[in-house]
Amino acid sequence: GAGVSQSPSNKVTEKGKDVELRCDPISGHTALYWYRQSLGQGLEFLIYFQGNSAPDKSGLPSDRFSAERTGGSVSTLTIQRTQQEDSAVYLCASSLVARGDYGYTFGSGTRLTVV
Amino acid sequence: GENVEQHPSTLSVQEGDSAVIKCTYSDSASNYFPWYKQELGKRPQLIIDIRSNVGEKKDQRIAVTLNKTAKHFSLHITETQPEDSAVYFCAASNTGTASKLTFGTGTRLQVTL
Numbered sequence: 721g722a723g724v725s726q727s728p729s730n731k732v733t734e735k736g737k738d739v740e741l742r743c744d745p746i747s748g749h750t751a752l753y754w755y756r757q758s759l760g761q762g763l764e765f766l767i768y769f770q771g772n773s774a775p776d777k778s779g780l781p782s783d784r785f786s787a788e789r790t791g792g793s794v795s796t797l798t799i800q801r802t803q804q805e806d807s808a809v810y811l812c813a814s815s816l817v818a819r820g821d822y823g824y825t826f827g828s829g830t831r832l833t834v835v
Numbered sequence: 836g837e838n839v840e841q842h843p844s845t846l847s848v849q850e851g852d853s854a855v856i857k858c859t860y861s862d863s864a865s866n867y868f869p870w871y872k873q874e875l876g877k878r879p880q881l882i883i884d885i886r887s888n889v890g891e892k893k894d895q896r897i898a899v900t901l902n903k904t905a906k907h908f909s910l911h912i913t914e915t916q917p918e919d920s921a922v923y924f925c926a927a928s929n930t931g932t933a934s935k936l937t938f939g940t941g942t943r944l945q946v947t948l
Contacts (some may be wrong), residue, residue: 751934763879763924763938776935778836811878815934822867822934826878 722746724827726812732833733802741797741830745814752795753815753824754787758808766810769795770817802834837862839927841939848915849947856942858925859907865927868901868908869936873922882923883910915946 725744733739745752754766765779769789780786784802789795799806809831813824838861848854860868869884885892885899885908892899896915901908912919922943926936 753935755938762940765935765937768933768935770934776933817934820930822928822930823869823881823884824871824879824936826880828878 724812724814724825726810726827726830728830729828730831730833732835735804735834736801738798738800739802739832741799741810741812741832743795743797743812743814743827745793745795745812746816746825747793748816749814749825750792750817751815752789753813754795754797755811755813756808757811757829763811766797799832802832804834807832807834837865837927837929837937839925839937839939841925841942843942844940845943845945847945847947850915850917852915854912854915854919854944854946856910856923856925856944857907858909858927858939859905860927860937861906862927862929863903863906864929864931867928867930868899869926870897870899870910871924871926871938873924873941875921879924912944915944917946917948920944920946 727742750771752769755763767787768776784800787797809829811829813826841858866887871879872882873879896913898911922941924941925939928936
């Protein structure tokens with residue numbers, strides 16, 4: 721596609737429920753990243769996929785968070801047993817990496833509200 | 836790991852004046868330094884980037900400078916306009932090991948009439 725697509729754009733869930741957030745990167749981009757942005761705050765790194773390498777999970781805040789990237793394309797971020805502190809905008813980005821193109825293209829994000 | 840500090844956290848300038856935002860990084864191996872602009876309610880967008888083999892880069896009213904020795908880089912916006920009002924994030928990465936960016940905490944720029 722022309723850009724990075726994320727779905728849903730908004731998600732309201734009850735505390736304790738599981739949620740899945742989807743990211744469809746730009747076709748051909750080998751790297752995919754998940755970040756979290758709380759209201760008025762910065763960009764907190766969560767997880768990063770690069771080609772066929774093992775993902776860098778060093779930013780995941782707890783074992784309730786997991787992500788996968790199937791077929792080197794679409795990625796799903798799963799949050800189990802959601803807590804109120806998980807409320808934030810979850811941003812996905814992708815980059816080409818090849819030919820020295822490291823710039824991120826971000827999706828428009830999923831706004832998660834845990835009530 | 837890399838740590839990026841950004842100052843100031845907020846900046847207010849009058850239309851037509853210049854704005855400067857500064858960042859420092861900790862990892863001397865970092866070699867790629869992009870800047871992102873995030874308008875209210877929108878996604879961050881890349882506005883300019885610089886690599887470690889270059890000291891300065893310009894694109895119309897924006898420029899970025901890099902001092903590798905001091906491990907700091909800055910964003911300069913000249914002739915500011917109201918549409919420059921946004922949050923600006925600096926970032927750094929060592930592309931030799933990973934393309935993952937470490938972001939600064941952001942600067943909220945307000946351009947007043």
